[in-house]
């Protein structure tokens with residue numbers, strides 16, 4: 057693998073770019089701060105008008121779901137997904153739980169639980 | 178589409194995040210897929226020609242854009258109310274704009290290495306060292322790859338003697354899970370025991 061090959065790989069991944077820009081009308085900045093692990097959930101309220109991608113996002117968030125997972129299901133870049141989710145949050149078709157608090161890497165009890173859980177996995 | 182639907186009334190679980198870094202083709206996607214309870218999901222993040230800096234999304238529309246793969250997996254530890262998320266993405270310096278968000282709040286990281294191309298993980302090692310993110314190096318043992326002694330890998334990467342080096346087969350769930358356990362044990366070493 058040369059550096060040149062890798063450039064090709066990255067560019068090859070750029071296929072779906074036209075679609076995201078259409079969906080978000082060129083917007084790339086979400087109006088609500090979301091991170092990859094923010095959980096979003098549909099409220100049941102349906103916006104009067106929405107793009108198919110909004111409907112898809114709502115459909116996969118019947119239970120609290122992380123932003124990263126929504127992006128993966130929609131097959132859209134994370135940034136674009138955040139814009140769509142922010143639209144849905146703005147019109148209260150979705151809610152987000154408080155932004156997740158970072159786990160403390162020095163929390164012994166947490167680490168021991170993780171180790172125990174991974175032992176059985 | 179099969180979704181794991183947790184009870185919405187249940188208390189929200191503790192979310193923890195572990196990162197998988199390494200060069201292209203080192204086995205990140207394979208690793209995440211081997212341990213994840215959901216099919217490995219792949220998403221992407223936008224890269225712009227102006228990706229450096231915190232404001233990298235401003236005015237993105239007019240610039241050349243492309244994307245970088247981001248692997249995503251999940252392990253639910255039901256009995257302890259923990260959900261472990263795994264994120265895999267290339268470690269090269271030009272992707273560091275993504276690593277900022279990824280590494281924020283991460284418990285730790287696994288740097289996957291292929292002994293045929295050890296230099297591919299230099300950037301990831303640098304990043305975590307500079308960030309103070311605790312990590313270990315997992316050597317993915319490809320068939321036919323020369324088996325380096327862990328000490329040789331340590332010397333080649335200039336690793337601190339405390340950073341563990343483990344061997345794994347990223348295709349094997351048991352082997353990949355053992356790497357996750359090794360990382361947690363590494364994190365535990367730094368935590369003083371409560372019962373002293």
Ligand SMILES: Nc1nc2c(ncn2[C@@H]2O[C@H](COP(=O)(O)OP(=O)(O)O)[C@@H](O)[C@H]2O)c(=O)[nH]1
Pocket residue numbers: 199200201202203204205206207208317318319320345346347348
């Ligand atoms: N023999 C062998 N092949 C592997 C191993 N891990 C990954 N591979 C293969 O190496 C290739 C690249 O792996 P992939 O996970 O896509 O790498 P990534 O670019 O880091 O995501 C794939 O064809 C895998 O099947 C391993 O431990 N042993």
Ligand SMILES: [Mg+2]
Pocket residue numbers: 205206207246248
């Ligand atoms: Mg991959």
